């Protein structure tokens with residue numbers, strides 16, 4: 001059982017596996033039930049079938065579009081984040097007219113949007129295609145994480161940047177794959193094939209508005225499991241990447257960027273250094289910061305761990321991160337020198353570090369480990385002005401034969417990122433505090449080659 005102070009949820013529901021029930025309050029999440037219809041028209045166009053997930057600002061639902069007769073994802077944003085959200089504006093800019101197979105932008109596509117009023121306020125609803133989140137991959141899908149998938153991620157990022165947008169939360173939890181097979185299932189077939197698990201919500205306090213919270217919370221539909229079971233052929237075609245969650249993105253037009261949403265270990269040095277060394281809360285960042293995050297993410301995708309060496313995550317001191325960054329990039333800018341020298345740091349050689357990384361990639365069965373190391377080192381450069389653009393990265397020799405698997409066929413799928421943070425860990429969306437570190441990487445996922 002769980003007690004959020006105001007509301008009782010349970011029994012047996014596990015904390016962190018569903019959205020916090022105290023978020024169902026004025027200004028908070030939109031209370032919905034399975035089977036509710038929302039959207040324009042009479043009856044309203046979208047009927048809610050299952051929960052797909054939740055984030056810091058929203059719940060996401062699988063819904064049946066009664067007009068187009070297809071299945072869609074509805075991201076229902078909490079009321080207090082609706083007015084200031086740039087996500088709709090960003091997704092509208094990223095709409096690709098008539099994309100066809102082979103010319104896909106690898107970015108989730110907005111199908112519709114509307115506002116929905118609940119007892120908690122006005123909620124923005126973003127209608128997109130449903131995707132299979134990368135972190136939900138089961139071993140069947142994991143086999144297909146290829147060099148081509150890494151290239152698609154860069155292509156997607158080049159598309160985003162080419163539209164004047166910086167993503168700001170570019171890491172494994174925000175990548176998925178297209179699942180066109182989901183449209184094969186009619187509403188009743190979903191219900192017949194998987195039973196949603198629900199947990200009753202009961203108010204403790206007489207001050208709770210009974211219209212503010214739903215009668216129950218739901219488990220997420222495990223799309224990976226569902227498709228492996230009911231549409232096993234969906235693993236037979238090559239995966240097509242979809243980058244999503246543009247809640248932290250902004251149009252780079254000279255206006256002040258929002259506070260970056262990226263978890264600390266994926267944040268770029270131009271954000272981390274001012275924050276930890278100069279106490280500047282909101283340093284500027286842009287597309288080039290996404291390139292650093294991409295470099296860190298590549299390591300995470302092929303190993304499941306974090307790029308920084310020997311980090312004791314539990315007791316990690318944020319102030320030490322510039323040292324790690326200087327270590328892996330092999331440079332200490334003049335502006336950093338006093339700060340780096342002011343703290344003890346058991347430095348070791350950058351070249352040695354990358355040799356060990358190369359050995360780790362080879363151990364994990366990565367194809368062309370030296371090529372991957374060269375590619376990552378181009379991204380993990382401290383000075384953002386010296387980082388290549390996503391477009392330039394596409395010409396890297398690593399991708400000259402991008403149809404091949406990153407992970408060689410001699411190695412079974414268990415060598416793929418089985419220990420990428422999942423569930424609530426992966427959803428952590430806090431400002432970069434030590435608490436978010438704890439959730440992003442368990443100590444066991446860090447550096448396994450010394």
Ligand SMILES: Nc1ncnc2c1ncn2[C@@H]1O[C@H](COP(=O)(O)OP(=O)(O)OP(=O)(O)O)[C@@H](O)[C@H]1O
Pocket residue numbers: 052053054055056057058059060073075108128129130131132133173244245246247261427428429
């Ligand atoms: N189109 C989609 N198809 C399937 N699942 C989705 C889709 N969009 C989001 N999800 C699921 O819902 C979760 C929350 O979505 P999203 O990350 O966009 O929300 P958020 O409120 O901006 O949260 P945060 O920024 O904290 O991650 C995702 O981690 C994913 O599991």
